[in-house]
Amino acid sequence: HITKGSVVFDNVSFAYPESEEDVVKDINFQVAPGEKLAVIGSTGAGKTSLFQLIPRLYDPTKGKVSVDGSPLSDYSLDELRGSIGYVPQSPLLFTGSVTDNIAWGKDQATTEEIMQAAKDAQIHDTIMQLDDQYETRVGQKGVNLSGGQKQRISIARALIRKPKILMLDDSTSALDLATESRLLDAIDTYQCTMLIITQKITTAMRADRILLMDEGKLLAIGTHTELLASSALYRKIVES
Template sequence: RPLKGAVEFRQVGFRYPDSDVNVLSDISFSARAGETLAIMGSTGSGKTSLLGLIPRLYEADEGAVLVDGIDNRKMELETLRRQIGYVPQEIMLFSGTVAENISWGKRDASLDEIKDAAKRAQIHETIMKLPLQYDTVIGQKGVNLSGGQKQRLSIARALVRKPAILLLDDCTSALDVRTESALLAELKDLSCTILLVTQKISSTANADTILLMDDGRLLASGSHHELMQNSLLYQRIYES
């Protein structure tokens, strides 16, 4: 079976429905199935908006977003979203057990599948130290978790659905470099396509391609090597 999960943007322009200024202009790039793409850029540059166009939280106004070669506006929403795991920038956990929080997007997940996702997300060991492990209640009335623990739980929630495309919106920001690189190595093993928004240059090391965004535009794109040679801005970020 051929690998699924290719993502391509063709001259995409986008503005929010209540606005007449473009937040994305002329964005073109492609990620082959199984590749990792890192997206960097200052706050407000359009990273979250770009990710949101893939599962069609919003639709492109100009150009097209293609998933496995098909314009995603022509796909049935459910079919499109079934293959996408999306970890938003704002983590949403509810008051319930750890297992329930992880299986939120796949109600019929078995405990083995839940544990497998948690292991890959580097949160299994932490869970095993909780009073009732996977049955521990978290959230408002339960055990409190740290920012980085919540981030990993919500990554496990996306992984349990075994997505072909994984969208990670700055959700490794609270992880130390070692945990993050262990996580990214695990994700690479899944051979899903990964689009990773990050502020940290350390997370771009594993990426096949890096996109540098600025004010809704793609300033530069290429491998770490290429950007080090061609992009002054990237060099500056790398050295800072």
């Protein structure tokens, strides 16, 4: 079982099934239980592709990803999806109530659990302003929510499972700084490992370490101070 939330990439390369070209190239790094790692890099650098290998949306074409010391293939998909909260870059809501969308995959979630997850995801106040509040229908045949609101419902959906590993793919891009800060403070109380893709250096700096990707490669990994000293590309990003 996944109880600690460590992640190890061992010489991992990946190409999409229909393609010859590696979009993740020979990547090695380790994330300790409870550590927060930010992933940054320009568009197309391979950040989303790297993330997708952890909940096994795809398997590497080379190398090995391990969680808590065991290769991912040792775990059932149910176990992986239950312990890893993966919030995709473009989250999907299905047609149903807000409650259904947050509790999805966690049968028997209580009202309290649903509301706590929504509060932590900083979406509770917005939900309370909808016509039918938590019973409002959303998704394709429901009210239209903004991209940022969908992202936060999707974060609540991940948080309600109390994941050991939380993965946010640019999920805070639509939030103002104060709201994002409250969200990250709330996530701190979950004591999970967090991997967060972000374009914002201020968000990256809240993590313990930062992984910089470029053209599928890991260019640098370390603290903000370490990367300032070691990486010209990182300095360029900070200055821009």
